[in-house]
Amino acid sequence: MDFELNDEQQMIRKMVREFAEKELAPHAAEVDAKGQFPWEAVHKMGELGLLGLNVPEAYGGVGADMVSYALAIEEIARACGSTALTVAAHALCTTPLALFGSEEQKRKYLVPLAQGKLGAFGLTEPGAGSDAASLKTTATRDGDSWVLNGSKIFITNGGLADVLIIVAVTDKSKGTRGISAFIVEKGTPGFTPGREEEKMGLRGSLTSQLFFENCRVPAVNLLGSEGDGFKYALATLDCGRIGIGAMSVGLAQAALEASLRYAKERVQFGQPIANFQAIQWMLADMGTQIEAARLLVHRAATLKDKGRRFTKEAAMAKLFASEMAERACHKAIQIHGGYGYVREYAVERFYRDVRLCEIGEGTSEVQRLVIARQLLG
Numbered sequence: 001m002d003f004e005l006n007d008e009q010q011m012i013r014k015m016v017r018e019f020a021e022k023e024l025a026p027h028a029a030e031v032d033a034k035g036q037f038p039w040e041a042v043h044k045m046g047e048l049g050l051l052g053l054n055v056p057e058a059y060g061g062v063g064a065d066m067v068s069y070a071l072a073i074e075e076i077a078r079a080c081g082s083t084a085l086t087v088a089a090h091a092l093c094t095t096p097l098a099l100f101g102s103e104e105q106k107r108k109y110l111v112p113l114a115q116g117k118l119g120a121f122g123l124t125e126p127g128a129g130s131d132a133a134s135l136k137t138t139a140t141r142d143g144d145s146w147v148l149n150g151s152k153i154f155i156t157n158g159g160l161a162d163v164l165i166i167v168a169v170t171d172k173s174k175g176t177r178g179i180s181a182f183i184v185e186k187g188t189p190g191f192t193p194g195r196e197e198e199k200m201g202l203r204g205s206l207t208s209q210l211f212f213e214n215c216r217v218p219a220v221n222l223l224g225s226e227g228d229g230f231k232y233a234l235a236t237l238d239c240g241r242i243g244i245g246a247m248s249v250g251l252a253q254a255a256l257e258a259s260l261r262y263a264k265e266r267v268q269f270g271q272p273i274a275n276f277q278a279i280q281w282m283l284a285d286m287g288t289q290i291e292a293a294r295l296l297v298h299r300a301a302t303l304k305d306k307g308r309r310f311t312k313e314a315a316m317a318k319l320f321a322s323e324m325a326e327r328a329c330h331k332a333i334q335i336h337g338g339y340g341y342v343r344e345y346a347v348e349r350f351y352r353d354v355r356l357c358e359i360g361e362g363t364s365e366v367q368r369l370v371i372a373r374q375l376l377g
Helices: 007-034 039-048 066-079 081-100 103-115 172-178 229-265 277-305 311-341 347-358 364-376
Strands: 119-122 138-142 145-156 163-169 179-185 191-196 207-218
Touching: 007 039, 007 066, 007 081, 007 347, 039 081, 066 081, 066 229, 066 277, 081 103, 081 119, 081 145, 081 163, 081 179, 081 229, 081 347, 103 163, 119 145, 138 163, 145 163, 145 179, 163 207, 163 229, 172 179, 179 207, 179 229, 229 277, 229 311, 229 347, 277 311, 311 347, 311 364
Parallel strands: 119 163
Antiparallel strands: 138 145, 145 207, 163 179, 191 207
């Protein structure tokens, strides 16, 4: 078992860390406070290839492995949670296109998405969250088109995306085998983004409602095969859980680093609070659990890179990392005391940002269900 990163992985991590510290971290507090989407940073990431890390080189991407992608998401989250979620949600669009798209679809959509256009993935609905099989959005074949009707909710990048993968019911009588996926372009008649949600954290990442009213898309925009959309969604979520796991690790790492700095600087009872065992134990627990989560994330990513099944491992990584990160950010505020509760210090933002990680890409309860089913066979 080799725990060392290869040269390419180390290079990607170094490049992303330098970019994140220079371009993201200095603006993260303002992005959060204003609920301002970081367009300038997103454009720069497109130029650097960070939006096409998991896109094959043949379609304009970097063609990096999943471990490299996880490293990149971790480094971005360490600097700005909102931007990390934006990139992770973008990958939910490029992933199914790369896995299941036709050659024509990959040429038409993956290339611009890898180079800076923004993508989104539309699965969740007002009545279908954890129960993703209860979709109500429909797609009906009409000649050389599919006509979509329905709505989506909580779609990251939804109102801004140039390209969206939308999951809809094409044959209700077939249950999950009657669900298909479609490529919808921004500006398609009948497709209207709704309101942007006011969120607790990750406020620089836009989360939208989407409405489809007789939205007509070409028949060639069916992704893969009719009836395989639910299968595609599950495969996409497996990859997405690695991304959210990595994002959790990045936020927890940022919280630990902030806590280490503060503990060395803050003087009480005539000495730095880092000298007190109560603080040391909190820091020790944070550091240990972050390393454990990082290894779980990298394990799931490695299995994916080797072409092996990784559903259970991705769910475990996402579950452990997200719950670990919430604890780490909680402890960071505790270490900072009253200062941790005010916006002058970044740990307050980390705590709000990390809360989504136990919800997005499947709640912790859903992860436990997935894991248990895999264990029980």
